[in-house]
Amino acid sequence: MVDGKAHAVKRKGRTLKRLEESWQWYILLLPGLVYLIIFNYLPMGGVLIAFKNFRPSTGIFDSVWTGFQNFQRFFEFPDMLKLIGNTLSITLLNLAMFPIPIIFALMLNEVRNAKIKKSVQMVTYIPHFLSEVVVCSLVILFLEKDNGVITDVLTFFGMPRQNLLGSPEAFPWIYSLMCEWQGFGWSAILYISALSGVPQENVEAAKIDGANRLQVIRHINIPSIMPTIVITFILKLGGLMNLGYTKIYLLQNSLNLPASRVLSTYVYEIGLISQQYSYSTAIGLFNTIVNVMIVLSANYVIKKVSDVGLF
Amino acid sequence: MAQTVIKRRKEIHLGEKTFMFFIYAGLFLAAFICVYPIWFTIISSISDATAVYNGDVRWVPSMMTIEAYQKVFQNKDVWMGYVNTIFYTVLGTIFNLLLTIPSAYALSKKRMLGHGFLTTLYIIPMYVGGGLIPTYILMKNLNLLDTRWILVVSGGLSIYNMIVTRTYFQTSVPESLYEAARIDGSSEIGIFVRIAIPLSMPVIAVIALYYASGHWNSYFNAMIYLTDNNLKPLQLVLQRILIYSQSAYDQVSASGADVDAEYMNELLHQAHLAVTMKYALVFIASAPMLAIYPFVQKYFVKGVMIGSVKG
Numbered sequence: 001m002v003d004g005k006a007h008a009v010k011r012k013g014r015t016l017k018r019l020e021e022s023w024q025w026y027i028l029l030l031p032g033l034v035y036l037i038i039f040n041y042l043p044m045g046g047v048l049i050a051f052k053n054f055r056p057s058t059g060i061f062d063s064v065w066t067g068f069q070n071f072q073r074f075f076e077f078p079d080m081l082k083l084i085g086n087t088l089s090i091t092l093l094n095l096a097m098f099p100i101p102i103i104f105a106l107m108l109n110e111v112r113n114a115k116i117k118k119s120v121q122m123v124t125y126i127p128h129f130l131s132e133v134v135v136c137s138l139v140i141l142f143l144e145k146d147n148g149v150i151t152d153v154l155t156f157f158g159m160p161r162q163n164l165l166g167s168p169e170a171f172p173w174i175y176s177l178m179c180e181w182q183g184f185g186w187s188a189i190l191y192i193s194a195l196s197g198v199p200q201e202n203v204e205a206a207k208i209d210g211a212n213r214l215q216v217i218r219h220i221n222i223p224s225i226m227p228t229i230v231i232t233f234i235l236k237l238g239g240l241m242n243l244g245y246t247k248i249y250l251l252q253n254s255l256n257l258p259a260s261r262v263l264s265t266y267v268y269e270i271g272l273i274s275q276q277y278s279y280s281t282a283i284g285l286f287n288t289i290v291n292v293m294i295v296l297s298a299n300y301v302i303k304k305v306s307d308v309g310l311f
Numbered sequence: 312m313a314q315t316v317i318k319r320r321k322e323i324h325l326g327e328k329t330f331m332f333f334i335y336a337g338l339f340l341a342a343f344i345c346v347y348p349i350w351f352t353i354i355s356s357i358s359d360a361t362a363v364y365n366g367d368v369r370w371v372p373s374m375m376t377i378e379a380y381q382k383v384f385q386n387k388d389v390w391m392g393y394v395n396t397i398f399y400t401v402l403g404t405i406f407n408l409l410l411t412i413p414s415a416y417a418l419s420k421k422r423m424l425g426h427g428f429l430t431t432l433y434i435i436p437m438y439v440g441g442g443l444i445p446t447y448i449l450m451k452n453l454n455l456l457d458t459r460w461i462l463v464v465s466g467g468l469s470i471y472n473m474i475v476t477r478t479y480f481q482t483s484v485p486e487s488l489y490e491a492a493r494i495d496g497s498s499e500i501g502i503f504v505r506i507a508i509p510l511s512m513p514v515i516a517v518i519a520l521y522y523a524s525g526h527w528n529s530y531f532n533a534m535i536y537l538t539d540n541n542l543k544p545l546q547l548v549l550q551r552i553l554i555y556s557q558s559a560y561d562q563v564s565a566s567g568a569d570v571d572a573e574y575m576n577e578l579l580h581q582a583h584l585a586v587t588m589k590y591a592l593v594f595i596a597s598a599p600m601l602a603i604y605p606f607v608q609k610y611f612v613k614g615v616m617i618g619s620v621k622g
Contacts, residue, residue, distance in 0.1 A: 029417040043440065141589060
C-alpha cells in the first residue's frame with residue numbers, strides 16, 4: 001500500500017516534470033492542432049447529415065433525422081451496381097498496372113552507363129510535374145478523332161479511326177494508362193534506390209555460378225526489393241481510396257459517361273451540382289466504408305502471406 | 312571440349328547483346344513517350360494553325376508563327392489567372408509551412424507528454440475524412456466561399472509532409488545540439504527557432520516545393536469553392552478553355568453553305584487557331600514548372616526518400 005502510494009506520488013512528480021518540459025512543445029503544436037480540429041475533424045462530425053435531411057437554411061443540428069433512408073435510397077437506385085462496377089473496374093485496372101514502374105526500375109538497373117541512366121530517369125519525371133488539367137487536356141487533344149496524334153498512331157496499326165474518348169469500353173484503359181504515364185518514372189524512384197542497395201557480391205557469385213542476367217534479375221534483384229514492393233503496393237491500395245476523381249471528372253464526356261461515372265464523381269454530381277447534400281454524403285460515406293474495408297483486408301492478407309504490413 | 316566452351320561463351324555473349332538491345336529499346340521508348348508530348352505541344356503552339364489542324368506538324372514546327380500566343384495573351388482571364396495562382400501559391404505555401412514545421416518539430420519529441428495520443432490525432436485524417444459535402448458546408452459556415460482565403464486555407468496541413476519533416480527532425484539533427492542549447496538556458500521555443508529550423512533547411516525546401524507545386528497545379532478546390540471570375544486560378548481558367556470550350560469548327564460546319572467563301576475561310580482559320588491556342592495555353596501553364604524542374608527535381612526525390620524511411 002505504502003509502496004504503491006509512494007510510487008503514485010513519484011509518478012505524479014514525473015508527469016509534472018514532463019509537463020513542465022512539454023508545455024512549450026504544446027504551444028508549437030497548437031496551430032496545427034487547431035487547424036486539424038476545425039478543417040478535418042469538424043467535417044467528420046458533419047458526416048451526420050448522411051442520416052438527416054439536411055437543408056442549408058435549417059443547419060446541421062436542426063435538420064430532421066431520417067435514419068438510413070438516404071442509404072436505402074441509394075441501394076434502391078437502379079444504377080447503383082453500375083456505379084460500383086465502374087469504380088471497381090477502373091480501380092482494378094489501375095492496380096494491374098502496378099508492375100510497370102518495377103519493370104522500368106529493373107530495366108534501368110541493367111544499364112551501366114551512369115550518364116544514360118541518370119538522363120533517362122530525369123526525363124521520366126517530367127510528366128509528374130504537369131498539372132491534372134494539362135495532362136487531361138493533352139489526352140483529349142491527342143485522342144481527337146480527326147487529327148489526334150494517338151489516334152493517328154492507332155490508325156497506323158490498323159485500328160479503325162474513331163473517337164476513342166467517347167467509347168465506354170476504352171475509358172478505363174485511357175484513364176489508367178494516363179495515370180501510369182504521369183506516375184511511372186516517379187514511382188520508380190523507390191525501386192531504383194532499393195536496387196542500388198543490392199549487394200554486388202551476390203550478383204557476381206550468381207554470375208560465376210552461370211546465371212544469366214534474366215536469372216540474376218529473377219533470383220536476386222526481385223527478391224531483394226520485395227519488401228519495398230509490398231509496402232508500396234499497400235500504400236497504393238490506400239491511395240486508391242480516393243480514386244483520382246478529379247482526373248476522371250476532367251476526362252468525362254456525355255459519350256463515355258456509362259463507364260466514367262464512378263462513385264466519387266457521382267458524389268460531386270449529386271452533392272454540389274444537384275445540391276442533394278444528405279444523399280450525396282450518404283453515398284460518400286458508403287464509398288469510404290467500402291474502401292477502408294478493401295485496404296484493411298488487403299493489409300490482412302498480405303501480412304499473413306509475407307509478414308510485411310502497414311498497420 | 313574446349314570448342315563447346317567457346318561456343319557456349321559466344322552464345323552467352325550473343326544473348327547478352329540481344330538482352331541489352333531490348334533493355335535500351337524499352338528505356339528509349341519510355342523516355343520518348345515522356346518527352347514527345349511536351350515537344351509536340353511546343354511545336355504545335357508555334358506552328359501555322361491550319362498545318363496543325365491537318366496533322367502536318369509531327370516532328371518540327373511548320374511555318375512558325377506566334378499568333379496563338381498573341382491571341383492567348385489577349386485573354387484577360389489568363390493574365391488574371393496567372394496573378395491569382397501566384398498569390399495562392401505564395402501565401403498558401405507560407406501558411407502550410409507555418410502549420411507544418413512547428414507541429415512536426417513538437418511531434419519529433421518522443422518525451423513530450425501525450426506524444427502517442429497526439430501523433431494518432433494527426434495520423435487519423437490521413438485515412439478518413441468528412442468528404443466533399445461536409446467540408447463544403449464547413450467552408451460555407453465559415454464564410455470562406457468565394458473569398459481569396461479559401462484557397463490559401465484549404466489543404467493547409469498535409470500529414471504526409473508533416474511526417475517527412477518529423478522524420479528529418481528525428482534523424483538528421485543531433486540531439487546533443489539541443490542538449491547544449493538547453494544547458495545554456497535556452498527555452499524550447501528558442502531552440503526550435505535558433506537551432507532546429509536553420510539545421511532543417513533542406514527538408515523545409517523539399518516540403519515547400521511539394522506544397523507550392525500542389526497549389527500551382529490544383530483546380531478542383533477552386534472549381535467547387537469559387538464562382539467569382541476575378542478570383543479564379545490559372546488551372547481553372549485552363550480547364551474552362553481547354554476542356555469545356557466547344558470546338559469552333561463544329562459551329563462552322565453547322566452554319567451552312569450560304570456564307571461567302573472569304574468569310575468561311577476566316578471562320579475556318581479561327582477554328583484552327585483554337586487548336587494551336589490550346590497548345591499555347593498548355594505550354595504557358597506548364598512552362599514555370601518545366602523551367603524549374605531540372606533544378607528542383609533532386610529535392611523532390613529527396614522528399615520521396617525521407618518519406619519512405621518512416622516504415
